[in-house]
Amino acid sequence: DTAVSQTPKYLVTQMGNDKSIKCEQNLGHDTMYWYKQDSKKFLKIMFSYNNKELIINETVPNRFSPKSPDKAHLNLHINSLELGDSAVYFCASSPGRQTQYFGPGTRLLVL
Amino acid sequence: SQQGEEDPQALSIQEGENATMNCSYKTSINNLQWYRQNSGRGLVHLILIRSNEREKHSGRLRVTLDTSKKSSSLLITASRAADTASYFCATDATNDMRFGAGTRLTVKP
Numbered sequence: 001d002t003a004v005s006q007t008p009k010y011l012v013t014q015m016g017n018d019k020s021i022k023c024e025q026n027l028g029h030d031t032m033y034w035y036k037q038d039s040k041k042f043l044k045i046m047f048s049y050n051n052k053e054l055i056i057n058e059t060v061p062n063r064f065s066p067k068s069p070d071k072a073h074l075n076l077h078i079n080s081l082e083l084g085d086s087a088v089y090f091c092a093s094s095p096g097r098q099t100q101y102f103g104p105g106t107r108l109l110v111l
Numbered sequence: 112s113q114q115g116e117e118d119p120q121a122l123s124i125q126e127g128e129n130a131t132m133n134c135s136y137k138t139s140i141n142n143l144q145w146y147r148q149n150s151g152r153g154l155v156h157l158i159l160i161r162s163n164e165r166e167k168h169s170g171r172l173r174v175t176l177d178t179s180k181k182s183s184s185l186l187i188t189a190s191r192a193a194d195t196a197s198y199f200c201a202t203d204a205t206n207d208m209r210f211g212a213g214t215r216l217t218v219k220p
Contacts, residue, residue, distance in 0.1 A: 004153075033208075041197060043154075043210040090153055099144065100201075100208075102153035 003027050004103040006091050012109045013081060020067075021076045021106045023091030032074035033092040033100065034066060043090070049074055081110045117200055117214040125219050130187040132214040134200030135180075143176055144201045145185050148213070154199060157185075192220040 004025045013019055025032060031050040037043045047066045048055045054066065063079045078085060091103040118133045134143070142161045146154040160167045160176045160183065167174045173186040187194055197213040 035210075040212065042212050043199065045208055045210075048208065092154075099156045099159060100146075100154075101156070102146075104153045105151075 004091055004093055004101050006089075006103040006106050008106060009104065010107050010109075012111065014111055015081055015083060017081050018077070018079045019081060019108075020078070021089055021091075021108075023074050023076070023103060024072055025091075025093040025101070026072065027093055027095075027101060029093035029095050029101070030071070031094050031096060032068070033094070034074065034076050035090040035092065035102075037088045037090060037105070039087070046076075047074075083110050086110045117198070117211040119214060120212070121215040121217070123217040123219065124190055126190060126192055128190055128218075130190050130194070130216055130218070132185045132198050132216070134183045134185070134211055136183075136200075136202045136209075137181065138202075138204050138207075140178075140202045140204050142203045143174075143183050144203065145172075145174060145183075146199045146201060146210075148197045148199065150196070157198075187216075190216075190218045192218050194218045 007022045033048045034046040035043050036046055046057050046060045049066055065077045067075045086109050088105045088107050090105045092100040094100045116135050124130055140162055142159050144159045145157045147157050148154045158169045158174050160174050171188045176183045195218050197215050199210050199213045201210045
């Protein structure tokens with residue numbers, strides 16, 4: 001059983017489009033995260049979210065917005081995609097601020 | 112800005128040798144974690160060391176933490192070709208979780 005799953009695995013889209021990446025965890029964790037990994041393999045946290053608090057990395061453009069329909073899901077919505085948004089996006093979850101369990105990643109390519 | 116910085120950026124060794132990777136960070140932390148990432152995959156947690164701990168072991172892994180120097184090391188003993196991957200340290204401070212750029216380890220059979 002997959003603990004943290006993301007869809008789609010690959011996403012190729014045109015500049016200016018709006019897209020969403022879905023994330024689901026079946027671990028019962030309270031906290032979920034979104035990370036961006038660029039071509040140089042730097043991994044940067046974008047958001048952390050639990051049912052009480054959303055913490056946003058201040059460097060993340062407001063075109064990016066997390067949406068959580070319930071505790072097990074944290075989707076990432078991106079408006080007006082730009083070339084620089086091309087990267088691998090990872091979802092993760094954790095039971096509080098402990099070990100994080102990562103999804104397989106979504107490879108986004110903006111043309 | 113990156114919090115953890117791994118050193119070296121890349122490391123190539125022969126199977127059976129030991130591999131040592133270092134991580135330096137800038138602020139006070141609650142804990143430090145090491146993760147592994149195989150090419151094209153998500154990160155997998157290896158080990159967590161708390162700020163009041165100095166050394167921790169897990170199988171062939173040994174992690175040390177020196178909070179006075181704000182540094183940590185990951186030692187993989189008796190390396191195997193299957194250990195080939197990128198290794199990241201992640202520092203957990205209050206409301207702040209940051210990863211380094213990783214060390215790319217190649218273990219040659």
